[in-house]
Amino acid sequence: MTFRRAARALAVTALTGGLALGLAGTASAAPATNLSGMGCPSSYYNNYGDGQFQQFRTSTYIAGNGMRHGVYDIYFVNWSGTRYQGSADYMC
Template sequence: MRARTAAKAASVLALGSALALTLSGAAFAASGPTNLTGKGCPSSYSNSADGGTYVQALTKKFVAANGLQYGDYSVIFRNAAGGKSTLPSREYRCY
């Protein structure tokens, strides 16, 4: 009886480990919109990731109190089927 219980426990542990690796791998692969810090604040930028395209459009460019320039971007994700999702805006430092 103990051998059967140990075998069940080992198989459950192996299955749980496989699921954990799969889930962490999927989370690691999600890349999102490109970080535009240091790219000079382009008026728009798009990149393919996560099964679709992220489109970022400059909505405002400003100089902060510390003298550094920043850009605010609206972010839209378009999936392969044509669906559109608006994501929270992002702010990047321009240089």
């Protein structure tokens, strides 16, 4: 009887942990705000789900067509920490 109770407790713990990990990973599937046409702000924050996207401008350049572009590093911050999401290039 004790073995069954321990096995059931282990199964419930594993299922609960799997659900928690699954929910924590959903943020990476959501896009950060597209900053094209916003004038290349130095930083931009938008909330999503249980956290926040933070975008920081790392550089700007003038493209061959004469349009100014900004390059941003994107991070997602929530209760589990900060995760780098990559970089993006937006037309100012």
